[in-house]
Amino acid sequence: MPRFCIAAGDHDCTVPYPRSVQLAQALIQVGGSTAAQLVIEPGEGHQPDFDTGRLEQFVTALLRATIGPGR
Numbered sequence: 001m002p003r004f005c006i007a008a009g010d011h012d013c014t015v016p017y018p019r020s021v022q023l024a025q026a027l028i029q030v031g032g033s034t035a036a037q038l039v040i041e042p043g044e045g046h047q048p049d050f051d052t053g054r055l056e057q058f059v060t061a062l063l064r065a066t067i068g069p070g071r
Helices: 017-031 052-067
Strands: 004-009 036-041
Touching: 004 017, 004 052, 017 036, 036 052
Parallel strands: 004 036
Antiparallel strands: none
């Protein structure tokens, strides 16, 4: 099972963030504690509004944990 990186804004009207919480919980229940990582972006709406700098760090850490450090 692949690892999932889930990001959600707590002011998202397109996909309310509790749905992302439910998804992460379901993935963790099936795949274990490392199956999904969830970040809730405070004050943000849907994806185009996110602070990409913070998310870049989040995604980079997940990739390093999953496939190892870059060269």
